[in-house]
Amino acid sequence: MFKKILSLFKTRPEIASPLTDAVPSPASALSPATGIPPRLTRGRRKKKKSDSEWISAPQEPSTAELLLGLPREYKVLNDLLVSNPKSRSGYSQVDHVVVGPRAIFVIETRNLTTGEIRGGRREANWTVSSSRVKMYNPLMQHRAHVEAVQAHLGDYKRVRVVSMVTFTNRCRISIDPAIRYVNSDEMVIYDHELVETIQRKTERLESELPETLYKEQDIQAIRDMLHAANSTDQQIRAEHMAKAKGIK
Template identity: 35%
Template sequence: MVFSFLFNKKKHSSKETNITPNPKSTESNKDNQQWANRKGELGEYKVNIQLDQFPKNYLHHSDLLLKNDKSSTGYSQIDHVIITPYGIFVIETKNYQGTIYGGKDRKTWLINGKFKMMNPLLQNYGHIQGIKNNVNEKYYNNFISIVSFTKRCTLKLDEELRKINSNQLVVYDIELTEFINRKMAVLKLQNKEPLLSNEDINLIYNTLANENIIDPLIRKQHVDNINSHKATNNNLHKCSICQKPVSDKVKAFCLSNKKFEGKIYCFEHQKKF
């Protein structure tokens, strides 16, 4: 079956010319984590399918891991980048469920008005900086940041993040192709000639392919460092048993309740005490 193929395919290096690497996957012994990974893989695969539909001289990479000294882990992991004659689109994919509230300049966004998440535009800014570290500075003004959410969520964002004249866009995954094409049309009107030649596109593509880190140990350490950072982030609280995120109010309640002995529990596991 198609879905069985998607979830079991082997990962390829993005260094293979004109071959887009398969989506990221993370091994886990927990069924719920495996399902979460599969949903993420499917979301990224859907983006890959859309990027494959663009002209052949529009080159793209998926799942790049680049050195970035300014990142907390020392690396930047980029979901997708597509290099076109009129811009370099750097795409961060998200697979949240619920209502997403946020704005361009807010450090954190909210899921369902309760749970905090890092502003994905700030996250993608770091990814763009990681790419800039590896390409000629003459390309620095050609970047467009896009954050793609699945339709499992509802976006409640600043209007400017949905306006095509912005270089920071937030879209649903099913409309990614439409937004890239619309942005390209605007850029073509603003510039009589392409900003990047085919030679430029190939140079950037090959440079990123050569700098992409495919060592599985380094990639695992990068993921572990991210998870460790999240665990120590004061804005993120999880149930001590099931690791389900809980709100600040639940955290405060648990810490003030002596029977929980300083541990945090979700509503379900509070009932066991």
């Protein structure tokens, strides 16, 4: 009787069910190299990011993006390369042109980021406090661009043309006050003032010369003429850039 009771407690082989066969044993889940489950294996410690990497400074809009803020009646052209026989390369590169109902605005952008700019309209050279090298008067330099645009206006050569040079607000403009106001046809301003200054100049011309209003078809015609005069040939553009920098 006693032997029969002992036989009931003898171990028997376990029968594996489909469920237990599908689950790997603890030993098989370990990493063969470390004996640590793969998802718990510590990788190479990542370098902590600095505050400057986490917090990025907002990117300033480009001049082309700023000009998108003008009303629809203004037509904008960017990065024009038009023929100019007086130029060393035979061309003049114009940063931006805005054709409006009262005038055409020819715009030169300067990306100076530091220093105080001093100079007058008739002075050939201007000074920048952050540089020992003097700056050639940007208005005088820009006059060649203005003349190149005027040469391609066809029947609209009598349209008022306004010359504008912009600087970033990271530098300081301390120049002749006469070229900081909208009553001048040559202006030096900060880039963030551009759209407002164009609209204020248009309003001033409207009050002074109400008859000089160009209709939508005229504005479009001027825009189309300048667009047609623009050279998009990459070789011509490359040659112009090389000659403009004094590289042969």
